[in-house]
Amino acid sequence: MKIAKTRMLAFAAATALFGIGHAFADELSIMASGGAWQDAQRKAWFEPFSKETGAKILEQEYLGDLGKVKAMVDTGNVPIDLVTVETATVLQGCDAGILERLDYSKIGPRDKFIEGSALDCGVGLDAYGDILAYDPTVLKEAPTSVLDLFDTKKFPGKRAMRKFPAQNLEWALMADGVAPADVYKVLATPEGVDRAFKKLDTIKKDIVWWDAGAQPAQLLASKEVVMTTAWNGRIQNAIDTDKKPFKIVWNNQILEYDMIAIPKGAKNPELAYKYLAYISKPENNAKLASYITYGPVRTDAASFVAADALPKLPNAPDHLAGAYLVADTEFWGDYGEDLVKRFNAWLAQ
Amino acid sequence: MSALQPSELDRPALARGRPAAGADPGTASAALRRAEFGDRLRTLALAAPLLLLLALSFGIPIVLLLSRAVYDPTIADALPRTSVALADWNGQGPPADAAFIALAADLSENQAKGTAYELAKALNARLPGARSQVLKTVRQLEGAGGRPPLEIMKAVPFWSAPGTWPTIANGTRAITSFYLLSALDLRWNADGGIERVPPEQAIFLQVFLRTFFVAAAVTLATLLLGFPLAYLISSVPKGLAAILIVAVLLPFWTSILVRTAAWTVLLQKFGLVNDLLLWLGIASERLDLMYSRIGLIIAMTHIQLPFTLLPIYSVMRTIAPSQMKAAYSLGARPFTAFRRVYLPQVFPGIMAGCLLTFILCLGYYITPALIGGASDQLISNFIANYVNVELNWEMAAALSFILLVFTLALFGIFARILGLDRLKMV
Numbered sequence: 001m002k003i004a005k006t007r008m009l010a011f012a013a014a015t016a017l018f019g020i021g022h023a024f025a026d027e028l029s030i031m032a033s034g035g036a037w038q039d040a041q042r043k044a045w046f047e048p049f050s051k052e053t054g055a056k057i058l059e060q061e062y063l064g065d066l067g068k069v070k071a072m073v074d075t076g077n078v079p080i081d082l083v084t085v086e087t088a089t090v091l092q093g094c095d096a097g098i099l100e101r102l103d104y105s106k107i108g109p110r111d112k113f114i115e116g117s118a119l120d121c122g123v124g125l126d127a128y129g130d131i132l133a134y135d136p137t138v139l140k141e142a143p144t145s146v147l148d149l150f151d152t153k154k155f156p157g158k159r160a161m162r163k164f165p166a167q168n169l170e171w172a173l174m175a176d177g178v179a180p181a182d183v184y185k186v187l188a189t190p191e192g193v194d195r196a197f198k199k200l201d202t203i204k205k206d207i208v209w210w211d212a213g214a215q216p217a218q219l220l221a222s223k224e225v226v227m228t229t230a231w232n233g234r235i236q237n238a239i240d241t242d243k244k245p246f247k248i249v250w251n252n253q254i255l256e257y258d259m260i261a262i263p264k265g266a267k268n269p270e271l272a273y274k275y276l277a278y279i280s281k282p283e284n285n286a287k288l289a290s291y292i293t294y295g296p297v298r299t300d301a302a303s304f305v306a307a308d309a310l311p312k313l314p315n316a317p318d319h320l321a322g323a324y325l326v327a328d329t330e331f332w333g334d335y336g337e338d339l340v341k342r343f344n345a346w347l348a349q
Numbered sequence: 350m351s352a353l354q355p356s357e358l359d360r361p362a363l364a365r366g367r368p369a370a371g372a373d374p375g376t377a378s379a380a381l382r383r384a385e386f387g388d389r390l391r392t393l394a395l396a397a398p399l400l401l402l403l404a405l406s407f408g409i410p411i412v413l414l415l416s417r418a419v420y421d422p423t424i425a426d427a428l429p430r431t432s433v434a435l436a437d438w439n440g441q442g443p444p445a446d447a448a449f450i451a452l453a454a455d456l457s458e459n460q461a462k463g464t465a466y467e468l469a470k471a472l473n474a475r476l477p478g479a480r481s482q483v484l485k486t487v488r489q490l491e492g493a494g495g496r497p498p499l500e501i502m503k504a505v506p507f508w509s510a511p512g513t514w515p516t517i518a519n520g521t522r523a524i525t526s527f528y529l530l531s532a533l534d535l536r537w538n539a540d541g542g543i544e545r546v547p548p549e550q551a552i553f554l555q556v557f558l559r560t561f562f563v564a565a566a567v568t569l570a571t572l573l574l575g576f577p578l579a580y581l582i583s584s585v586p587k588g589l590a591a592i593l594i595v596a597v598l599l600p601f602w603t604s605i606l607v608r609t610a611a612w613t614v615l616l617q618k619f620g621l622v623n624d625l626l627l628w629l630g631i632a633s634e635r636l637d638l639m640y641s642r643i644g645l646i647i648a649m650t651h652i653q654l655p656f657t658l659l660p661i662y663s664v665m666r667t668i669a670p671s672q673m674k675a676a677y678s679l680g681a682r683p684f685t686a687f688r689r690v691y692l693p694q695v696f697p698g699i700m701a702g703c704l705l706t707f708i709l710c711l712g713y714y715i716t717p718a719l720i721g722g723a724s725d726q727l728i729s730n731f732i733a734n735y736v737n738v739e740l741n742w743e744m745a746a747a748l749s750f751i752l753l754v755f756t757l758a759l760f761g762i763f764a765r766i767l768g769l770d771r772l773k774m775v
Contacts, residue, residue: 333480
């Protein structure tokens with residue numbers, strides 16, 4: 001009897017220890033959206049952070065949808081500590097109460113981030129450009145602006161665009177003569193939305209739609225389309241590693257930020273903050289650019305960017321010389337759901 | 350299943366015969382009822398684990414999820430004072446100042462509890478642009494510095510705009526028809542009646558129709574391909590039939606995702622199918638088979654073929670060839686013999702196969718997403734979008750509910766016309 005009791009106590013102690021040990025283990029679970037971008041983060045941040053702090057990083061992949069995270073938070077079982085997301089998704093997740101509101105005193109001075117890249121529930125990782133890419137071996141005459149998408153006379157053939165209203169509506173308005181600075185003012189009115197869709201109507205039958213970031217390069221490579229909108233790093237990756245002859249058009253690009261956030265109920269928030277502080281240091285923030293052509297979001301990081309990486313970044317001085325637009329996250333937070341519905345209705349017609 | 354039916358049918362017939370032979374019909378039939386009751390109890394006991402599992406893993410989650418389509422208490426819970434203040438508002442013009450003050454108090458409380466973001470999102474779903482207005486107002490109320498709340502509320506034009514208060518009043522009712530109406534492209538108008546949404550926002554009816562059209566087209570295609578093939582398999586010698594069956598089953602066992610990916614390789618502009626059509630001279634230029642309705646129907650037909658074919662084959666196998674010979678010997682022409690002897694017997698198999706394929710097609714998701722174009726997305730793609738991307742689970746529940754009702758209604762009509770007992774599954 002006594003033996004049994006002792007054993008039970010030992011068993012209980014062991015399980016308690018195991019439980020505690022598990023909860024405080026130096027393990028950081030990060031959910032990122034895979035591909036060349038996750039590889040770059042591994043080299044620039046995951047591995048050096050592990051080496052410096054001794055924390056183990058568990059990588060998980062997903063497609064950028066918050067549905068899975070919401071299900072985790074709703075059921076109170078959150079096996080991830082950090083999740084990489086788009087800016088609009090940060091606002092959405094903040095509103096829905098599934099992302100933690102961040103304490104910037106644990107991360108770094110908020111005013112040292114480029115405007116719009118340090119939000120209540122998400123902190124910027126990098127800046128990327130929505131650009132136009134084409135294959136010069138197929139297209140004899142080179143497009144000079146993203147807005148050449150809308151010129152089917154000069155550039156006949158199919159073009160690929162992201163199956164999402166954001167960026168496409170902005171470009172449509174710019175192609176219709178709206179100055180970049182006025183785009184969101186016009187788009188907030190019903191007439192402006194009509195105007196953008198009317199412009200998109202003119203090329204609707206020539207468009208192939210893509211969803212995933214890897215698709216534009218595939219569509220260009222299989223010659224399914226003559227030009228495509230894309231995220232600049234994916235195209236650069238195809239040029240550098242797959243030796244594709246593609247070219248990028250920077251003029252009229254739209255700049256956006258990738259973000260990282262802590263889901264509510266994450267098991268290891270302290271370590272998550274430690275990681276956020278680590279990657280937000282200017283010298284570390286600049287490191288990602290050496291592995292994928294996405295620029296830093298810290299204003300004081302530019303001097304740390306490797307010299308050979310700089311000319312390929314979307315926020316390199318040369319690429320901001322022409323017309324460009326910084327995506328307005330607040331606008332898409334407010335009107336996103338409605339415009340997505342209108343866009344889907346338009347697609348179906 | 351069909352093997353069980355005769356014995357079940359026979360039993361009452363035997364039972365009817367028995368009382369006549371027995372001395373006391375009353376006791377005998379009572380004993381029989383007891384025996385049958387015991388039988389039924391045993392059957393139920395055997396099926397109980399399955400039924401329980403179905404109820405727990407299937408029934409309850411479905412009911413819980415679907416209840417989201419009509420029950421959304423977010424706004425009602427967040428605005429208790431405003432609900433009271435709006436109780437006797439007639440819906441015309443802006444409400445009394447008391448409502449503004451109540452709303453300000455509710456907003457401040459939400460900010461203190463950390464639920465202001467949730468409220469902002471719920472209002473934004475019904476009134477685009479509300480999100481930033483709520484958050485802006487909440488921040489102003491927080492840093493008011495002695496300014497009366499009423500003044501702050503009146504200073505934000507949004508709170509006096511025509512559409513705002515009807516939307517809030519509507520939202521304070523937790524049981525709502527908002528999502529179900531939206532799923533049918535309908536909405537409440539200002540007078541409290543139901544109207545169609547403007548054509549540039551109408552989307553779901555079209556998508557439902559498209560889903561049924563694609564399902565019907567695929568069903569027809571699988572029938573046209575599957576019927577002759579089933580006939581061939583059932584009429585060739587056993588060894589050859591086994592090989593043919595394996596040829597049908599092998600792709601059947603491959604995952605849908607793999608088969609869909611294979612079709613994207615075949616159907617693309619510089620893919621094998623286009624190469625072949627050009628080489629054969631059937632097409633003079635490369636066709637757009639990918640991201641098109643025709644490509645979608647081809648791929649879905651390939652995936653669904655076994656579901657239609659197998660029930661038809663299982664029925665054909667049981668029909669003796671001598672029946673047709675008997676029909677010929679009695680003077681029927683081949684077509685007449687086929688129509689009056691063969692077809693009626695195969696019919697239940699055809700119906701079972703077609704019903705199976707049709708209902709499965711209604712829920713297709715991966716193939717339209719990968720092969721279909723923007724205007725080939727079926728209702729499941731929209732449901733997935735609301736669940737994963739928009740996080741609007743109420744809307745997803747409403748669309749699922751309508752799809753379920755349509756499917757059950759179709760099934761009901763089908764069962765009514767044909768009789769479920771005539772369906773013969775594999």
